[in-house]
Amino acid sequence: xxxxxxxxxxxxxxxxxxxxxxxxxxxxxxxxxxxxxxxxxxxxxxxxxxxxxxxxxxxxxxxxxxxxxxxxxxxxxxxxxxxxxxxxxxxxxxxxxxxxxxxxxxxxxxxxxxxxxxxxxxxxxxxxxxxxxxxxxxxxxxxxxxxxxxxxxxxxxxxxxxxxxxxxxxxxxxxxxxxxxxxxxxxxxxxxxxxxxxxxxxxxxxxxxxxxxxxxxxxxxxxxxxxxxxxxxxxxxxxxxxxxxxxxxxxxxxxxxxxxxxxxxxxxxxxxxxxxxxxxxxxxxxxxxxxxxxxx
Numbered sequence: 143x144x145x146x147x148x149x150x151x152x153x154x155x156x157x158x159x160x161x162x163x164x165x166x167x168x169x170x171x172x173x174x175x176x177x178x179x180x181x182x183x184x185x186x187x188x189x190x191x192x193x194x195x196x197x198x199x200x201x202x203x204x205x206x207x208x209x210x211x212x213x214x215x216x217x218x219x220x221x222x223x224x225x226x227x228x229x230x231x232x233x234x235x236x237x238x239x240x241x242x243x244x245x246x247x248x249x250x251x252x253x254x255x256x257x258x259x260x261x262x263x264x265x266x267x268x269x270x271x272x273x274x275x276x277x278x279x280x281x282x283x284x285x286x287x288x289x290x291x292x293x294x295x296x297x298x299x300x301x302x303x304x305x306x307x308x309x310x311x312x313x314x315x316x317x318x319x320x321x322x323x324x325x326x327x328x329x330x331x332x333x334x335x336x337x338x339x340x341x342x343x344x345x346x347x348x349x350x351x352x353x354x355x356x357x358x359x360x361x362x363x364x365x366x367x368x369x370x371x372x373x374x375x376x377x378x379x380x381x382x383x384x385x386x387x388x389x390x391x392x393x394x395x396x397x398x399x400x401x402x403x404x405x406x407x408x409x410x411x412x413x414x415x416x417x418x419x420x421x422x423x424x425x426x427x428x429x430x431x432x433x434x435x436x437x438x
Contacts, residue, residue, distance in 0.1 A: 208261055301411045373412060
């Protein structure tokens with residue numbers, strides 16, 4: 143309950159923590175909540191049926207490879223991806239630059255790739271009044287990729303938490319997000335603001351921007367609808383025509399022969415929105431995922 147005695151819906155997470163939506167915490171301030179015994183957890187408003195998830199913000203349908211075959215934004219009635227295209231496909235690319243391989247990516251990297259669809263497990267690890275979590279475990283060569291798709295009752299975004307046991311060499315891992323909008327520019331968050339870059343490759347200058355920097359978010363939208371991809375630590379982006387692509391992992395062997403091998407934990411979020419990214423407050427949403435509330 144909060145200080146006024148209002149009951150907060152709650153549930154236990156898969157790792158045994160108490161999870162609730164801390165509503166009304168003031169900026170640069172704090173709010174006190176208390177745990178009392180008795181009472182109900184609250185109503186579960188995130189529904190799961192087969193491979194379809196429904197809450198008050200979205201209807202999401204997974205395909206047989208557990209990619210997002212359909213994501214409907216209820217406020218606008220718009221489908222995020224074009225018909226027949228899936229969101230959040232994971233690709234592994236052969237990554238062999240001539241020099242500086244820990245830093246460089248060559249423009250021909252996309253000529254050899256594999257779509258990662260070897261699924262070893264799908265589990266609903268949480269289901270309650272706060273959120274529903276679906277964990278997908280994928281195998282790729284010697285590595286294991288665990289994706290936890292988090293659907294909230296009160297937050298209009300879809301978090302995808304990763305735990306990756308990465309054991310590969312000279313492989314580039316990317317995630318793909320096609321968006322059904324007609325936009326010639328995408329907007330990228332950078333250290334002191336944001337920056338627009340072209341989505342086409344009409345000139346050599348445009349073509350050279352096949353991998354560019356973006357910090358807390360990248361957005362592709364027109365004046366009526368769009369998608370922001372928020373992230374907490376991945377800064378290599380590509381927007382090619384209607385597709386946003388996020389670089390997740392790299393696996394160089396020079397100068398460190400074991401570079402990037404081991405366990406990786408990171409999160410990115412899908413935030414479909416009406417109108418422009420400014421009116422949708424994408425900037426604030428990016429800050430929220432990078433600077434979450436601290437429980438004390």
